[in-house]
Amino acid sequence: MALKTFHLEALKAEHIPKILEIENRTNGAPWSERAFQNELSHRDRIFLVAFGGGEILGYGGVWLVIDEAHVTTLAVDEPFRRQGIGEKLMIELLEKSQEAGMTCSTLEVRAGNEAAIRLYRKLGYRQAALRKGYYPDNKEDACVMWLYDLDCWSPPQ
Numbered sequence: 001m002a003l004k005t006f007h008l009e010a011l012k013a014e015h016i017p018k019i020l021e022i023e024n025r026t027n028g029a030p031w032s033e034r035a036f037q038n039e040l041s042h043r044d045r046i047f048l049v050a051f052g053g054g055e056i057l058g059y060g061g062v063w064l065v066i067d068e069a070h071v072t073t074l075a076v077d078e079p080f081r082r083q084g085i086g087e088k089l090m091i092e093l094l095e096k097s098q099e100a101g102m103t104c105s106t107l108e109v110r111a112g113n114e115a116a117i118r119l120y121r122k123l124g125y126r127q128a129a130l131r132k133g134y135y136p137d138n139k140e141d142a143c144v145m146w147l148y149d150l151d152c153w154s155p156p157q
């Protein structure tokens, strides 16, 4: 579904019911309501929600762990994919992590998730390891990816 514009906001409790709907149709191992609520109550977390046409389109989060920005989740609702929303969420998460003093970023992604791996590679992440059978729902391997030098990183042009 083509969008004219979208914008990002920090997560609020009132966003969670709609996020859960997207999460349950997007993630093979969906987060619970409690897990999203936890994102509201910790100062060392950044969680952003994408809005357009009055609807929630996607979301993503990081945990700030010492000097690492650990990407914990990222999703765009299926009808709104391939319009730059996932990339914008990631760029904003990384820029906010830089502002918070993080110097690197890491994440795990399903080895067969070509769309997400391409996005992360575009942003500068590189595969560092493979965790065999990491995902409990289907025993899929996880690629562990790292973005070093976050302190001097800038978004792709």
Ligand SMILES: CC(C)(COP(=O)(O)OP(=O)(O)OC[C@H]1O[C@@H](n2cnc3c(N)ncnc32)[C@H](O)[C@@H]1OP(=O)(O)O)[C@@H](O)C(=O)NCCC(=O)NCCS
Residues within 6 Å of the ligand: 026, 073, 074, 075, 076, 077, 080, 081, 082, 083, 084, 085, 086, 087, 088, 108, 109, 110, 113, 114, 115, 116, 118, 119, 120, 122
């Ligand atoms: C991964 C995901 C968040 C991407 O969101 P999106 O808004 O569709 O992505 P964007 O439009 O911002 O695409 C940015 C880049 O990602 C890559 N990409 C995204 N979708 C792709 C696809 N289907 N095939 C190939 N590359 C893709 C491309 O490099 C693209 O850059 P380009 O447009 O210059 O080619 C989305 O596919 C999604 O929600 N998937 C299900 C949940 C998921 O897998 N989350 C990641 C968990 S680790």
